[in-house]
Amino acid sequence: MFKIVKREEMAGGTVILNEIDAPRIAAKARPGQFLILKANEDGERIPLTMAETDPVKGTVTVIYMVVGKSTELFSRLQVGDSFQNVIGPLGQPxxxxxxxxxxxxxxxxxxxxxxxxxxxxxxxxxxxxxxxxxxxxxxxxxxxxxxxxxxxxxxxxxxxxxxxxxxxxxxxxxxxxxxxxxxxxxxxxxxxxxxxxxxxxxxxxxTLVSLNPIMIDGTGMCGGCRVSVGGETKFGCVDGPEFDGHKVDFDELILRLQAYTEQEKLSRHLCKC
Ligand code: FES
The missing domain is CATH 3.40.50.80 (Nucleotide-binding domain of ferredoxin-NADP reductase (FNR) module)
Structure with missing residues (x-):
């Protein structure tokens, strides 16, 4: 389990900082890399790029906006609570x-x-x-x-x-x-x-941009994070998350990010967990 050792609210509580005890990840992580976090057994896997790492304390820090069911679930975790899974560091530094x-x-x-x-x-x-x-x-x-x-x-x-x-x-x-x-x-x-x-x-x-496509495994297996870069299909999780901004098909990325909006609404309506 990955215990939260520090929690801060920013932007009137709409943005949350979690510093998480994860010494093996903190020892290897470099700027630009990301984690996949899951709050509990039934939770969704959410990719978040690290805002800070402290190899001495053995912690990693993520900062996220509370925008959907899973980030809402994350935001309820307090200091002393744990994420069930934190996977990383993932992606290219x-x-x-x-x-x-x-x-x-x-x-x-x-x-x-x-x-x-x-x-x-x-x-x-x-x-x-x-x-x-x-x-x-x-x-x-x-x-x-x-x-x-x-x-x-x-x-x-x-x-x-x-x-x-x-x-x-x-x-x-x-x-x-x-x-x-x-x-x-x-x-x-x-x-x-x-x-x-x-x-x-x-x-x-x-120009370098850091993309946030929908991700599932984060290891290049599912193809959920496909993005078009210079006419080629790239995987955000293993080829990115950073790409040449002049080559990214942003309009396609925007459409793909909206693909599950209806399911997200339904999920929040059906289950308050
Ligand atoms: Fe599955 Fe990238 S998240 S291939």
């Missing part, structure tokens, strides 16, 4: 190359996934400029941590309640127009990653 001028763009809970990557790039000697955004001030997470992980941080909210009013893509366009950017990393809602990738394509700047 982020390829970090020092000396680059990088812009890291994060939206929503994607900021939690972006943070260790931005920090890893800064530690490797990259110049890291970050842009983080959310719908409003209450939904913005990890601003202080992203400030520490970056040389320069821009904050945006859709309603202007904190930082600049507008979308992350508006700040990104201004930075791209100034030139000199070697790479962009974008992690957040699929539409955000799509529009960041369309924008960086205009400027010819390589």
């Amino acid at each position: 982020t390829h970090i190359e020092g000396g680059k001028n990088v812009v890291c763009v994060g939206g929503g809970t994607g900021v939690a996934v972006l943070h260790p990557i931005a920090r890893g790039m800064k530690d490797a000697g990259c110049k890291v400029t970050s842009i983080i955004g959310a719908r409003n001030k209450d939904l913005l997470i990890l601003e202080d941590k992203m400030r520490q992980a970056s040389h320069d941080l821009h904050v945006c909210t859709d309603d202007g309640s904190h930082g600049r009013k507008g979308f992350v893509t508006e700040v990104l366009r201004e930075l791209l127009e100034q030139g000199g950017i070697d790479q962009v990393v974008a992690i957040g809602p699929v539409p955000m990653m799509k529009f960041v990738s369309l924008l960086t394509k205009e400027f010819g700047v390589p």
